[in-house]
Amino acid sequence: xxxxxxxxxxxxxxxxxxxxxxxxxxxxxxxxxxxxxxxxxxxxxxxxxxxxxxxxxxxxxxxxxxxxxxxxxxxxxxxxxxxxxxxxxxxxxxxxxxxxxxxxxxxxxxxxxxxxxxxxxxxxxxxxxxxxxxxxxxxxxxxxxxxxxxxxxxxxxxxxxxxxxxxxxxxxxxxxxxxxxxxxxxxxxxxx
Numbered sequence: 001x002x003x004x005x006x007x008x009x010x011x012x013x014x015x016x017x018x019x020x021x022x023x024x025x026x027x028x029x030x031x032x033x034x035x036x037x038x039x040x041x042x043x044x045x046x047x048x049x050x051x052x053x054x055x056x057x058x059x060x061x062x063x064x065x066x067x068x069x070x071x072x073x074x075x076x077x078x079x080x081x082x083x084x085x086x087x088x089x090x091x092x093x094x095x096x097x098x099x100x101x102x103x104x105x106x107x108x109x110x111x112x113x114x115x116x117x118x119x120x121x122x123x124x125x126x127x128x129x130x131x132x133x134x135x136x137x138x139x140x141x142x143x144x145x146x147x148x149x150x151x152x153x154x155x156x157x158x159x160x161x162x163x164x165x166x167x168x169x170x171x172x173x174x175x176x177x178x179x180x181x182x183x184x185x186x187x188x189x190x191x192x
Contacts, residue, residue: 004086004094006149008158016092017150023092025143027099032139033132035104039122040131046124052125055191060120061184064113068177076110103139112173114180 005024007017022180048056067074081101083093101107105115118138122131152158 002159004083005098005146006152006158006161008152008154009086009137010091011153013091014088020091021143021146021150023095024099024146027096027101028103028139028142029136030139031100031103031104031135032105033136033141035119036122036125036135036138037128037132039119039135040125041128043123043131043174045129046126047125048124048126051191053126053191054187056063057117057121057124058184058186058188058191061114061117061180061187063175063184065179065181065184067113068173068180072113074110074113074116076106077114078109078110079166102142103135105138105142112176112180114176117180117184119134 004018005017010017010020056093081098085097088094089097105118110116118134122134125131149161151160
């Protein structure tokens, strides 16, 4: 669905890709930051020492990376963004809406355990500001796919992009799982 937000598709719908992609980016960062702020605020009364929080997040990331590596499906919704929004709503509206849903992390299909690690990190940050920063960075990371599609201005490029995404799916999944586990090892080591 997100591969539908590219210059070729936006032009065909009478929208400007830059405007839709910007709305997507703003929605993703804002939703990620808002969820992070709320979780950080909720976690503040727990008053968990920073070292303990780092160790917990690190251990959680190690487990999450391992679960992703062995193919255990992460819990969460099994829905994607509403494809009927495209062509029905303005590009700014569906761009922002799609971005917000992905930036929140758990309102659409959760493909990796790392999403849950981020939410735990936000909670254990113990601060609405720290939680918002973690969430905003997460939300910014969710904008990669639509922004990477910015060069698709003709049908042949759409086919190339789709093929490249398909061929990179497995290596990207493995790299993300290993990366999550390695970040977990580092965080755990810093916390103990």
